[in-house]
Amino acid sequence: MVMPLKKITEVGLIERFAKALKPCDPSVVVSIGDDAAVVRGAKGCYRLYTVDMLVEGTHFKKGESYKKVGYKAMAVSISDIAAMGGEPQYALISVGLPKKNAQTEAQKLFKGAASCARKFNVDVIGGDTNCSSKLVIDCFVAGKVEEKNLALRSGAKPGDHIFVSGLLGGSILGKHLTFEPRLKEARFLVKNFKVTSMIDLSDGLGVDLNRLSYASALGAIIFEDRIPMARGVKKIKNALFDGEDFELLFTLSPEDSFRLLRMMKKNKFAMSFYQIGRMTDFFSGVRMMTRENKVEEVGCDGFKHF
Incomplete structure (x- = not known):
């Protein structure tokens, strides 16, 4: 039986994905279920990967400063890397924007994200944009951590x-x-x-x-x-x-x-x-x-x- 989305908790949804998407590659050390995924990197080092989506009406109110929303979007993913004991390095940003004043608001959004990225030495190396009925922003951040320091x-x-x-x-x-x-x-x-x-x-x-x-x-x-x-x-x-x-x-x-x-x-x-x-x-x-x-x-x- 298919469960209505309104009755699915975030934890339950993640557990369903984890069961269905078990990794095949032995280089994956930690998959779904922690603050970031962990993959074997260079000797003595792990790669860290995390992504967070912010949705208008759930993570911020309609009318909030786009610059602040952009900052927050980058900051929440950097926080995930921190929770693993690691250092963030690269980011990709995907955005869904309402058509009204899209170009002006997008500049504010990316200005906020860029200010956070610069503060923590993160290079924004790509992303995607699209039209949306309300603002959605998603930041993927990659980082690294020494094996001995992984938390x-x-x-x-x-x-x-x-x-x-x-x-x-x-x-x-x-x-x-x-x-x-x-x-x-x-x-x-x-x-x-x-x-x-x-x-x-x-x-x-x-x-x-x-x-x-x-x-x-x-x-x-x-x-x-x-x-x-x-x-x-x-x-x-x-x-x-x-x-x-x-x-x-x-x-x-x-x-x-x-x-x-x-x-x-x-x-x-x-x-x-x-x-x-x-x-x-x-x-x-x-x-x-x-x-x-x-x-x-x-x-x-x-x-x-x-």
């Missing part, structure tokens, strides 16, 4: 400490169009620590920590009073479920965790990392210890693509 969603161990790289919630107020991919932070982490797992927070802490836990076949416990909330965010549900924070969510062994926390106490440490919980094998899924010392399940009620 996946699936490597967390029981007892690992859970971190985020910044403040959460309230992205709909504008941050989702102007955020900076945590590329510098990701490269610092993989070069100095054994990052056991990592994902970028595109759909919200609740959703993405559940994804990481599922991929690692573990549970997770987080603590409400440790979750860093963005300015103006007053309710924990916004920090958990608003989505599109594009911070890093990652795990470290207790030893590496304590070493990172010691480094952060030193003067002139320019990055912020927040330890919010730990991985566990006592249960599956994600639970949160509230400020009232009650344990609650954290579901997958974050950003919805369908």
